[in-house]
Amino acid sequence: MANLVQDIKLIGNEILWFRQLRENGLEAFGRQGIPTAKTEAWKYTKPRNLNTDDFVIEFSLDEKNSCPKVPFDGYCICFSNGIFNPAQTKLPQGVEVLPLIEAVMFNSETRLFLGKLTDVEKYPFAALNSSYMNEGVFIRIDKNVSLKKPLVLINHTTSGNKNLFFNLRNLIVLEEGAEAEFVEYYTYSGDVKSRYFANVVNEVFIGRNSRLNHYKLQNEAFKSDHIALTTVQVKRDGEYNSFCLQKGADIGRNETRVILKEENARTNVDAAYIMNGWATLDTTTDVEHLAPYTYSGQLVKGVVGGDAKGVFQGKIHIAPHAVKTEGRQLHKALLLTDTAEIDCKPELEIFADDVKCSHGAASGELDEEQLFYMQSRGIGREEAKQMLIDAYLDDVVNHIANEKIKSWFKENIQAK
Amino acid sequence: MKIPLLEIEDLYARVGDKEIIKGFNLTINEGEVHAVMGPNGAGKSTLSYVLTGKPGYEIISGSVKFKGKDLLAMSPEERAREGVFLIMQYPVEIPGVPTSTFLKHSVNAVRKHHHLPELDTMEFIKLLREEGKKLGIDNEMLKRPVNVGFSGGEKKRMETFQMSILKPDFAILDEADSGLDIDALKVVADGVNALRNEKRSMLVITHYQRLLNYIVPDFVHVFADGHIVKSGDKNLALELEEKGYAEFVREK
Numbered sequence: 297m298a299n300l301v302q303d304i305k306l307i308g309n310e311i312l313w314f315r316q317l318r319e320n321g322l323e324a325f326g327r328q329g330i331p332t333a334k335t336e337a338w339k340y341t342k343p344r345n346l347n348t349d350d351f352v353i354e355f356s357l358d359e360k361n362s363c364p365k366v367p368f369d370g371y372c373i374c375f376s377n378g379i380f381n382p383a384q385t386k387l388p389q390g391v392e393v394l395p396l397i398e399a400v401m402f403n404s405e406t407r408l409f410l411g412k413l414t415d416v417e418k419y420p421f422a423a424l425n426s427s428y429m430n431e432g433v434f435i436r437i438d439k440n441v442s443l444k445k446p447l448v449l450i451n452h453t454t455s456g457n458k459n460l461f462f463n464l465r466n467l468i469v470l471e472e473g474a475e476a477e478f479v480e481y482y483t484y485s486g487d488v489k490s491r492y493f494a495n496v497v498n499e500v501f502i503g504r505n506s507r508l509n510h511y512k513l514q515n516e517a518f519k520s521d522h523i524a525l526t527t528v529q530v531k532r533d534g535e536y537n538s539f540c541l542q543k544g545a546d547i548g549r550n551e552t553r554v555i556l557k558e559e560n561a562r563t564n565v566d567a568a569y570i571m572n573g574w575a576t577l578d579t580t581t582d583v584e585h586l587a588p589y590t591y592s593g594q595l596v597k598g599v600v601g602g603d604a605k606g607v608f609q610g611k612i613h614i615a616p617h618a619v620k621t622e623g624r625q626l627h628k629a630l631l632l633t634d635t636a637e638i639d640c641k642p643e644l645e646i647f648a649d650d651v652k653c654s655h656g657a658a659s660g661e662l663d664e665e666q667l668f669y670m671q672s673r674g675i676g677r678e679e680a681k682q683m684l685i686d687a688y689l690d691d692v693v694n695h696i697a698n699e700k701i702k703s704w705f706k707e708n709i710q711a712k
Numbered sequence: 713m714k715i716p717l718l719e720i721e722d723l724y725a726r727v728g729d730k731e732i733i734k735g736f737n738l739t740i741n742e743g744e745v746h747a748v749m750g751p752n753g754a755g756k757s758t759l760s761y762v763l764t765g766k767p768g769y770e771i772i773s774g775s776v777k778f779k780g781k782d783l784l785a786m787s788p789e790e791r792a793r794e795g796v797f798l799i800m801q802y803p804v805e806i807p808g809v810p811t812s813t814f815l816k817h818s819v820n821a822v823r824k825h826h827h828l829p830e831l832d833t834m835e836f837i838k839l840l841r842e843e844g845k846k847l848g849i850d851n852e853m854l855k856r857p858v859n860v861g862f863s864g865g866e867k868k869r870m871e872t873f874q875m876s877i878l879k880p881d882f883a884i885l886d887e888a889d890s891g892l893d894i895d896a897l898k899v900v901a902d903g904v905n906a907l908r909n910e911k912r913s914m915l916v917i918t919h920y921q922r923l924l925n926y927i928v929p930d931f932v933h934v935f936a937d938g939h940i941v942k943s944g945d946k947n948l949a950l951e952l953e954e955k956g957y958a959e960f961v962r963e964k
């Protein structure tokens with residue numbers, strides 16, 4: 297643990313409430329430590345040997361990196377190696393995007409939201425993230441503003457040999473009636489062999505009758521760890537939809553907790569993962585139905601090859617008075633080799649009557665009859681496999697409403 | 713002068729532990745259409761899979777040459793690219809893969825093998841439209857996933873359509889007529905006949921003489937117990953229709 301908790305001076309400590317958040321985080325992490333196989337929430341995904349690696353925390357960009365491009369129009373917010381990389385993005389009226397630390401210092405609203413959703417006693421890496429809160433963004437969409445283009449947060453790692461440890465903390469607030477798309481894109485360039493560790497925490501507030509479509513592509517370098525927690529609160533008639541594709545990192549965990557706080561709040565938490573080698577990619581969800589007439593749907597599909605391991609832990613909690621609620625969950629995985637592994641733990645906690653709830657899990661292999669049929673038409677076996685993999689993930693990817701973003705994900709599935 | 717296209721010599725093959733092809737011999741020259749008829753379970757589909765390289769079908773001995781090359785040494789996709797095509801008795805459904813996408817991959821894989829440039833979208837659509845018209849394959853069918861939800865007859869028409877797009881040098885039709893109504897049978901037969909020329913050869917597996925009224929074969933073979941037991945011209949098919957296979961099937 298010594299190397300993850302380093303005695304560093306971060307700016308902003310003069311702001312009392314903010315310093316308190318950091319200190320609470322550090323203490324909470326101290327109480328929990330790095331999860332082990334005995335930690336129930338982490339029994340399938342073992343974070344790599346974080347204690348022994350010589351992690352480095354950096355505060356400034358040693359070089360200016362150009363931001364990787366995405367093939368769709370958006371308002372880009374760039375980070376390089378976990379550090380904000382200012383670029384000129386002209387934002388429309390009604391949207392505010394500030395580097396987190398500026399928001400803490402200059403926008404008094406920040407205090408009302410920051411740290412309010414993240415349960416540092418339950419999520420050790422989020423606690424650690426809190427103790428290092430410094431980099432990230434604060435995004436606020438004004439009442440009834442509907443963004444035409446997506447906001448795109450890109451973190452680009454270029455550290456070839458230094459084992460960077462970086463913490464990103466993002467805060468997204470949609471006021472009543474607002475609508476937006478938010479894309480997170482984690483990638484790297486060059487020959488990145490370092491065991492860097494990206495620790496991301498998002499807090500998302502969905503106001504009444506507002507909607508966020510949240511997309512994430514995790515394409516980290518092959519020796520890295522990427523651990524992320526997004527906690528979302530959805531108010532009456534609000535909607536939070538997410539789709540996350542994980543295809544990079546050695547250990548990747550994308551954890552989403554959605555709190556459906558008021559009536560008619562809705563969420564779709566979809567995900568896909570595709571990997572080879574020795575990677576572990578973990579999708580963990582926790583949807584809490586706290587009010588009547590709430591809806592949640594989860595569709596998670598994975599493709600696992602090599603000696604890799606896919607993990608899905610999906611929870612639906614329905615509180616006692618949350619009647620007329622509907623919660624759906626389905627996890628499916630395709631195993632490409634005999635040594636590929638899937639661990640799946642669905643969990644339903646239903647304390648209300650008169651609810652509709654379902655969950656399902658299935659795993660299978662590529663169909664030899666289909667492969668042969670394609671080969672007998674001249675299609676190479678590897679190409680045929682890729683076509684079947686694309687087809688397998690097709691339904692979950694087709695949930696993406698934005699056509700351009702959908703094609704971007706499809707290209708990324710094919711490029712593995 | 714006759715140029716052999718496919719030469720099968722003393723072929724023995726098994727599925728699992730069961731020997732099914734037993735001493736099969738046949739030479740098909742360029743431009744010839746051979747019909748194969750035989751009782752259920754004789755091994756006709758097995759032969760078609762052996763020739764196309766389906767996994768699980770194991771060669772015990774014998775050889776198969778295609779255009780003088782060792783066919784059995786090639787992967788299934790190489791065989792297809794070299795010009796072997798199989799209309800399957802039971803075409804496979806592939807959910808999630810649109811038929812047009814599938815065909816584009818297929819056509820371009822074959823073209824690439826022959827050092828031809830890939831077809832661009834316009835050229836490809838034109839090809840689909842031209843051939844589709846003849847076989848009653850419309851755009852709506854091409855958008856649907858490969859064979860998913862197609863009726864038995866539609867599947868066979870789609871197989872014939874694929875064949876007319878790929879224009880193979882050698883086609884095996886494994887019961888291309890099963891499940892077809894009379895009109896569809898004509899459509900499929902016309903599609904097949906349109907492909908007949910002095911170079912292209914076919915092996916037509918069928919149970920019904922009726923198909924051979926439309927696709928008139930040069931030779932007819934009776935296939936029983938893993939090999940050819942009798943060969944003749946198209947009249948042999950009429951004879952079989954009358955007498956059945958009794959004289960060729962050993963008492964068990």
Ligand SMILES: Nc1ncnc2c1ncn2[C@@H]1O[C@H](COP(=O)(O)OP(=O)(O)OP(=O)(O)O)[C@@H](O)[C@H]1O
Nearest residue numbers: 727728730732750751752753754755756757758759
């Ligand atoms: N995978 C398999 N395992 C075991 N036996 C098999 C397998 N596939 C085929 N067979 C057997 O091989 C024999 C030949 O089957 P095949 O399908 O080639 O017959 P066919 O001549 O095409 O018959 P039909 O006219 O009914 O289509 C049958 O007895 C069948 O049960």
Ligand SMILES: [Mg+2]
Nearest residue numbers: 756757758801
């Ligand atoms: Mg058969």
